[in-house]
Amino acid sequence: MKAVQITEPGKVSLVQLEKPGISADEVLVKIHYVGYCGSDLNTFLGKNPMVKLPVIPGHEIGASIEAVGGNVPEHLQPGMACTVNPYTACGKCPSCRNGRPNACQFNQTFGVQRHGAMSEYVSVPWTKVLADTAITPRDFALVEPMSVGFHAVSRGQVTDLDIVMVIGCGMIGVGAIVRAALRGAKVIAVDMDDTKLALAKRLGAAHTINSKTENLSEKLKEYTNGYGPDVVVEAVGAPQTYITAINEVAFTGRVVCIGYAKTEIAFETKYFVQKELDIRGSRNAMPEDFRAVMEYMKRGTCPVEEFISAIYTPEEAQQALEFWAKDPAKVFRIFIKFAE
Numbered sequence: 001m002k003a004v005q006i007t008e009p010g011k012v013s014l015v016q017l018e019k020p021g022i023s024a025d026e027v028l029v030k031i032h033y034v035g036y037c038g039s040d041l042n043t044f045l046g047k048n049p050m051v052k053l054p055v056i057p058g059h060e061i062g063a064s065i066e067a068v069g070g071n072v073p074e075h076l077q078p079g080m081a082c083t084v085n086p087y088t089a090c091g092k093c094p095s096c097r098n099g100r101p102n103a104c105q106f107n108q109t110f111g112v113q114r115h116g117a118m119s120e121y122v123s124v125p126w127t128k129v130l131a132d133t134a135i136t137p138r139d140f141a142l143v144e145p146m147s148v149g150f151h152a153v154s155r156g157q158v159t160d161l162d163i164v165m166v167i168g169c170g171m172i173g174v175g176a177i178v179r180a181a182l183r184g185a186k187v188i189a190v191d192m193d194d195t196k197l198a199l200a201k202r203l204g205a206a207h208t209i210n211s212k213t214e215n216l217s218e219k220l221k222e223y224t225n226g227y228g229p230d231v232v233v234e235a236v237g238a239p240q241t242y243i244t245a246i247n248e249v250a251f252t253g254r255v256v257c258i259g260y261a262k263t264e265i266a267f268e269t270k271y272f273v274q275k276e277l278d279i280r281g282s283r284n285a286m287p288e289d290f291r292a293v294m295e296y297m298k299r300g301t302c303p304v305e306e307f308i309s310a311i312y313t314p315e316e317a318q319q320a321l322e323f324w325a326k327d328p329a330k331v332f333r334i335f336i337k338f339a340e
Contacts, residue, residue: 149175
């Protein structure tokens with residue numbers, strides 16, 4: 001079978017692998033579409049310290065069930081469209097013992113710590129398969145990245161009483177905007193791209209701020225009666241956006257960090273104390289976050305066409321990453337298409 005492999009920084013190859021078999025507790029998944037994640041782009045650029053090359057990338061999966069093992073429950077049947085939870089959990093570390101396997105100390109995500117799904121078939125434990133006949137394989141490839149934003153909103157314990165600022169309107173930030181709006185919160189979307197901000201407005205943001213052309217602090221005072229947002233979701237991972245999150249969040253507010261900066265950051269730590277802040281990390285997603293995204297998709301209001309920036313064949317996998325690397329801020333998701 002065909003598989004895409006990043007062999008070294010800047011180089012992608014198409015390789016041939018054996019089609020996997022399955023055990024009694026596994027499902028053979030036929031891959032239709034796989035989305036490139038930011039971690040895949042960083043691997044291509046040689047900036048991902050967690051990856052050991054060569055690696056098969058890909059953990060944003062749109063697929064169908066090809067075959068099931070003898071112990072697989074009846075609700076999973078061949079032909080059903082599906083996605084795959086791409087994380088592992090050891091069951092023994094503090095995170096797993098505390099019921100948060102998404103943050104497993106020894107997690108191995110597809111395409112990062114282990115080979116990913118950018119191939120014609122993968123075999124996975126049936127417990128990792130989420131199937132629904134009302135969602136297409138293509139649209140299923142958007143579920144995992146959106147679920148990361150959904151999980152951040154859960155970490156922020158967002159309710160309908162909150163004003164939520166989401167910094168960064170890429171694919172992860174979009175998920176946070178949607179989930180916060182679904183929970184009834186007033187959402188303020190922040191980015192430097194007017195096209196992304198316009199989309200954020202259509203997805204439920206009450207207000208948008210272009211931090212490049214507008215005074216962020218002044219706009220926040222206007223939109224929050226001078227208090228600041230109750231929750232800030234940082235979905236960029238840059239020193240300035242981290243500092244902005246701490247400086248602008250309301251007293252006793254919550255700051256949820258999804259992105260992480262590649263350099264150390266100097267904070268005014270007095271704000272941590274004076275504001276009595278809750279500063280929370282948010283990693284990956286829980287199964288309930290996947291299911292929540294799926295329910296949102298089934299409403300028929302998700303603008304999936306606008307989320308897909310381009311679709312390439314496996315033979316064009318290098319070209320796809322080169323396209324993304326030229327102007328990363330303009331891309332939501334790039335798909336590699338293996339089957340219709």
